Amino acid sequence: MSVRRVAILGSTGSIGVNTLDVIRAHPDRFKVVALTAAKQVDVLADQCAEFHPAIAVVADAAGAARLTKLLLDRKINTEVLYGPQALVSAVTQSDCDTVMAAIVGAAGLVPALAAAKAGKRVLLANKEALVMSGDLFMQAMKVGGGELLPIDSEHNAIFQCLPSRFSKDLNPSLGVEELWLTASGGPFRNTPLEQLASITPEQACAHPNWVMGRKISVDSATMMNKGLEVIEAFWLFGLPLEKIKVLIHPQSLVHSMVRYRDGSVLAQLGQPDMRTPIAYGLAWPERIDAGVAPLSLTQLASLSFAEPELERFPCLSLAFAAAYAGGTAPTVLNAANEIAVAAFLEEGLPYLQIPVVVEKVLNSIASVNAKSLEIILDVDARARQSAQEVVRDALCKH
Ligand code: NAD
Numbered sequence: 001m002s003v004r005r006v007a008i009l010g011s012t013g014s015i016g017v018n019t020l021d022v023i024r025a026h027p028d029r030f031k032v033v034a035l036t037a038a039k040q041v042d043v044l045a046d047q048c049a050e051f052h053p054a055i056a057v058v059a060d061a062a063g064a065a066r067l068t069k070l071l072l073d074r075k076i077n078t079e080v081l082y083g084p085q086a087l088v089s090a091v092t093q094s095d096c097d098t099v100m101a102a103i104v105g106a107a108g109l110v111p112a113l114a115a116a117k118a119g120k121r122v123l124l125a126n127k128e129a130l131v132m133s134g135d136l137f138m139q140a141m142k143v144g145g146g147e148l149l150p151i152d153s154e155h156n157a158i159f160q161c162l163p164s165r166f167s168k169d170l171n172p173s174l175g176v177e178e179l180w181l182t183a184s185g186g187p188f189r190n191t192p193l194e195q196l197a198s199i200t201p202e203q204a205c206a207h208p209n210w211v212m213g214r215k216i217s218v219d220s221a222t223m224m225n226k227g228l229e230v231i232e233a234f235w236l237f238g239l240p241l242e243k244i245k246v247l248i249h250p251q252s253l254v255h256s257m258v259r260y261r262d263g264s265v266l267a268q269l270g271q272p273d274m275r276t277p278i279a280y281g282l283a284w285p286e287r288i289d290a291g292v293a294p295l296s297l298t299q300l301a302s303l304s305f306a307e308p309e310l311e312r313f314p315c316l317s318l319a320f321a322a323a324y325a326g327g328t329a330p331t332v333l334n335a336a337n338e339i340a341v342a343a344f345l346e347e348g349l350p351y352l353q354i355p356v357v358v359e360k361v362l363n364s365i366a367s368v369n370a371k372s373l374e375i376i377l378d379v380d381a382r383a384r385q386s387a388q389e390v391v392r393d394a395l396c397k398h
């Protein structure tokens, strides 16, 4: 068995820490060669002390100076780099064969694309990267010749429920009729609509089933997360949008399903624990112990499914609209959402203003063909600026 050499983009986040947890249990299979974080220098220093990567990356020079000192004090021989370009170096210069793309948001796009182009096995958690650049990213994977394994639990489930020879070109003969993405409905699935106006960041981040980073937790509450996942599924599996459905499933045990022409529906079940899809991606096509408790079906009260209420989750409708519009509309959707969620978390933007900001920005920037990274990054920057202005207006009125 050859040892996989792993770079983790975003190693201090929720996915990053879970990835290291799986790797820790399999020192014979995995070697960590690069770790990156934005600001959590102390956590990164501890990770370097334990896993001895060749390269560690932080966001800025001050962080790099602090990390260098912490590593020197502990006699750890890891090269410290900083800044966005260093994230690309972590992928291209670390001698890795596997990249966990687990930076949150658009910041993860460029290094994830670099991993795709370089032919790495890409474990994709950073859905925003694919939402922004779907066509470009899938082409980069093809040209690079590496393997793309979805880590998002729904897409990982669908990947597991598809035939191993699945490819976009074979779609018709494989008889895949629909993909059913499940969604818990988040913490406000049953909250009276009139109470949504006063939701706080703490309430929004208290997900009933999953422990995740703050941004994706808010996205789960608004169901923008599921909207981003519909776009993610569209690019990963190449089915028309009409065939991608969303089902509310509050127990979060069925992670998604594939409905076939012959009447079969295949589902993947498991605990709501990201170490399962992470272990699957790391060891594919083998399976390894993920440290996850076994699922007991006899201890479950029930599994239930329902249609999402669109009135409660306007972000889901906005994401479908952007998906159907195509081109750079998903990039605009994602950028506006990132700004609105950050303003909700840090500046007191009311919860119900998140979809309002996203809709205004979507309506103000025309979609163009997303054919190059330059175009995508330019649209992303313009959408962010526009969203900042809309947020400022909303905060003034509030
Ligand atoms: P998180 O906020 O916990 O961690 C994010 C990581 O990215 C951290 O290591 C942080 O230092 C780094 N980072 C943030 N901004 C950065 C920047 N500008 N430059 C460089 N690094 C930066 O997020 P998370 O919950 O681990 O999610 C990571 C990604 O995985 C997201 O795209 C999310 O949608 C996706 N995902 C997460 C889960 C989950 O259970 N947490 C499930 C499915 C998909």
Ligand code: MG
Residues within 6 Å of the ligand: 152, 153, 154, 229
């Ligand atoms: Mg998911």
